[in-house]
Amino acid sequence: DWNQPTSIQLRPNQPQNVAFLLTIPGDANPDTMSEFTLSLTSQNDSRRIATSNIDVSASMMSDASVDVSNEFIDGIHFVDPGETITISYTIWNNASRQDIFDISVLSEDVGQWIVHQPSRTNAVLNAGTSTSFDVIIEAPSNAQGGDRGPTITPVLQSQRSFMEIHGHDFDRLRVNTFYDIKIEGLELPQKLTPGQTNEIPMRITNLGNGESSANISLPNLPESWTWWLTNEDAPS
Numbered sequence: 173d174w175n176q177p178t179s180i181q182l183r184p185n186q187p188q189n190v191a192f193l194l195t196i197p198g199d200a201n202p203d204t205m206s207e208f209t210l211s212l213t214s215q216n217d218s219r220r221i222a223t224s225n226i227d228v229s230a231s232m233m234s235d236a237s238v239d240v241s242n243e244f245i246d247g248i249h250f251v252d253p254g255e256t257i258t259i260s261y262t263i264w265n266n267a268s269r270q271d272i273f274d275i276s277v278l279s280e281d282v283g284q285w286i287v288h289q290p291s292r293t294n295a296v297l298n299a300g301t302s303t304s305f306d307v308i309i310e311a312p313s314n315a316q317g318g319d320r321g322p323t324i325t326p327v328l329q330s331q332r333s334f335m336e337i338h339g340h341d342f343d344r345l346r347v348n349t350f351y352d353i354k355i356e357g358l359e360l361p362q363k364l365t366p367g368q369t370n371e372i373p374m375r376i377t378n379l380g381n382g383e384s385s386a387n388i389s390l391p392n393l394p395e396s397w398t399w400w401l402t403n404e405d406a407p408s
Contacts, residue, residue, distance in 0.1 A: 179215070194228060202232030202269055202332070234330040235267040236297075238339035241304065250348045251321070253381055254313035259342065261290075261326050262304050265297035272296050273337075274329040277307050282322045284312035294331070311347060317382030321345025352379035353386050 180188055196206075206228045214220035239245070241260040251257050265271050273295050279287040288308040295303050307324060326339035358373040378384050390399055 196228070196230050200230040202230060204230040206230075231334065232267065232269055232271065232330075232332045234271055234328075234333040234335040234337065236263060236265050236271060236273065236328055236330070236337050238263045238326045238328055238337065240340075240342055244342070244344070248344050248346050250346050251311045252348050252350070253311055253315040256308060256310045257345070259307045259309060259324065260304055261307065261339070262302055263295055263297065263328065264302045265299060268299050269332075270296065270298045271333070272331040274331065275305055276327050276329070278325040278327055280323040280325075281320070284314075285322050286310040287322055287324065309345065311345075315347040315381065317347055317349025317380070319347040321347075347381070349382040350380050351382075351384050353377070353384060354379055 180190065182188060208226055208228070210224045210226060212222040238261055241262055244259055249257070263273060263275075275290045275293060275295060277287065277289060286309070288310075290305045290307055292305050295305070297303060307326075309321065309324070311321070320343070322343075322345070324342040328337040328339075329335075330337070354377040356375050356377075358375055360372060361370060364370040376386060376388075388401060393399060
C-alpha cells in the first residue's frame with residue numbers, strides 16, 4: 173500500500189525517496205520468498221521506464237520460553253559473603269521451525285554484587301528442543317546477613333524473527349547469617365581486693381555478618397561472691 177501520491181516530480185540531480193507498506197499474510201510460511209517489481213515511468217516520455225526487482229522474505233514467528241532450572245524454581249537460596257553461585261536456565265523452542273537466539277540477562281539492584289553475562293552468547297534450537305545456559309553471580313565479601321541478591325531477568329533475541337523474549341524475574345538470593353563472638357580481657361588485674369569493688373575490663377566483639385545477642389555468665393564463681401555488668405557503650 174502506497175502512503176503517498178503515485179506521481180512525483182524529479183528535478184535533475186535531485187533524487188527523491190519513495191516509501192510503501194507491504195503486508196505479509198499472517199499464515200505465510202517462514203522464509204517464503206515474494207518478488208515484486210517497482211516501476212518508474214516518465215510522464216514526459218512514456219518510453220522511458222525504469223524498473224527494480226525487489227525480493228521480500230517472510231520472517232518466522234518465534235515461540236520460545238526461558239526459565240531457571242528446577243533446583244532454583246522454589247524457595248530462597250542462601251549464599252555466604254564472597255561466595256560465587258551459578259544459576260542455570262533452560263530455553264525451549266516451541267515453534268515448528270529452527271530458531272537462533274542471542275542470550276543475555278538484565279540485572280537490577282546489583283549494588284556490589286557481580287553478575288556475569290552467560291558464557292554462551294547464542295543458541296541454535298531445532299523445533300521442540302531445549303538447551304541450557306548458566307549465569308554466574310558473586311556476592312560481596314562484606315555482605316550482611318539477610319541482604320537480598322540482585323534481580324535477574326533472562327532475555328532471548330531471535331535472529332530469525334527479531335522478537336525479544338523475557339523470562340521470569342529471579343529474586344531469591346539471600347546472604348547467610350553467621351555468628352562469631354569474641355571476648356577478651358583488657359588490662360586484667362593480677363589480684364582482687366576483698367571487700368571492695370574490683371573492675372575487670374572486658375571487650376566483646378561481633379565478628380559475624382549480622383546482629384547477634386550474647387549471654388554473659390561466670391559459671392565457676394563461688395556462691396558467696398557477687399558480680400554485675402556495666403556497659404560503657406550503653407546510653408546514660
